[in-house]
Amino acid sequence: MTDDRTTPGNTTPGNTAPDGIAPDGSLPDSHRPDPGPAPDPAARLDALTRRLDEACRRAGREPGSVKLVAVSKYHPRELVAAALDAGQRDFAESRVQEARVKWPPLRARYPDLRLHLVGPLQTKKAAAAVTGFDVLHSVDRPRLAAALAAAMARTGRRPDCFVQVNTADEPHKSGVPLEAADAFLKECRDVCGLPVVGLMCMPPYGRDPRPHFRLLRSLAAAHGLTQLSMGMSADFEAAVAEGATLVRVGRALFGPRPRRAGGPPDTRAGGPPDTRADGPPGTR
Ligand SMILES: *Cc1c(COP(=O)(O)O)cnc(C)c1O
Numbered sequence: 028m029t030d031d032r033t034t035p036g037n038t039t040p041g042n043t044a045p046d047g048i049a050p051d052g053s054l055p056d057s058h059r060p061d062p063g064p065a066p067d068p069a070a071r072l073d074a075l076t077r078r079l080d081e082a083c084r085r086a087g088r089e090p091g092s093v094k095l096v097a098v099s100k101y102h103p104r105e106l107v108a109a110a111l112d113a114g115q116r117d118f119a120e121s122r123v124q125e126a127r128v129k130w131p132p133l134r135a136r137y138p139d140l141r142l143h144l145v146g147p148l149q150t151k152k153a154a155a156a157v158t159g160f161d162v163l164h165s166v167d168r169p170r171l172a173a174a175l176a177a178a179m180a181r182t183g184r185r186p187d188c189f190v191q192v193n194t195a196d197e198p199h200k201s202g203v204p205l206e207a208a209d210a211f212l213k214e215c216r217d218v219c220g221l222p223v224v225g226l227m228c229m230p231p232y233g234r235d236p237r238p239h240f241r242l243l244r245s246l247a248a249a250h251g252l253t254q255l256s257m258g259m260s261a262d263f264e265a266a267v268a269e270g271a272t273l274v275r276v277g278r279a280l281f282g283p284r285p286r287r288a289g290g291p292p293d294t295r296a297g298g299p300p301d302t303r304a305d306g307p308p309g310t311r
Contacts, residue, residue, distance in 0.1 A: 069113035082267040098277030121146030154178040164189045176219035189227040194239040225254025240269035
């Protein structure tokens with residue numbers, strides 16, 4: 028499912044720039060995979076959009092009805108700019124601090140872009156998240172919900188919120204535990220007054236994601252929520268079949284990720300998505 032094995036970052040370990048991109052942003056021919064997807068974001072975006080539309084058709088859904096969020100975490104600004112030039116407008120980052128450095132110049136050039144926050148959010152960064160992002164995908168505990176509500180009241184900004192659900196009740200994983208989801212949703216909406224638009228989940232790595240997508244869908248329906256943020260590079264087609272309204276795709280669009288912002292690409296094939304938070308564990 029993932030395109031990683033056919034991308035240059037994986038076939039030529041030792042590259043120092045993500046996806047074989049030269050400092051000037053050009054893609055040397057020697058780094059073009061053969062065969063495989065073209066490494067430039069415009070061509071990849073085109074191929075990905077086609078796959079998404081095809082998945083919609085197979086599911087009996089309108090092509091174009093699922094929003095593609097391009098997960099650009101750790102990738103350099105130039106690569107993001109190429110996707111913006113190709114028409115992509117929804118992007119996601121996993122770290123508040125990285126986004127603060129990377130996005131202001133892009134926002135100035137593309138005022139209509141929407142920035143999503145995925146990945147664990149520390150309570151102390153709630154205010155920065157409200158200021159810097161348009162959509163928050165990882166609202167998952169009462170203290171964070173209260174901090175977000177306070178920041179929204181203070182700033183007047185009200186980014187759309189997704190409640191993240193830990194559908195497999197995996198220990199150490201973000202998301203509200205399944206048995207606490209009903210009460211937490213009520214608290215978010217009725218007590219905190221957050222603009223909750225839907226639910227988000229990340230199924231356990233390496234297992235069939237479909238039961239988790241279905242669970243999320245029925246939970247959303249039970250709460251009258253219409254948006255489902257589910258599906259990543261490895262499983263977005265299954266997510267579309269199960270009703271995703273928004274998919275979060277990184278590697279299938281941008282190729283292998285650097286292991287940290289500004290670093291070399293991670294040349295390990297596949298693997299779970301990187302969900303590192305802003306700070307060390309236990310600081311949320
Ligand atoms: C990194 C990340 C993604 C994207 O994963 P890919 O496998 O690169 O598509 C999606 N959602 C979340 C929450 C992530 O942290």
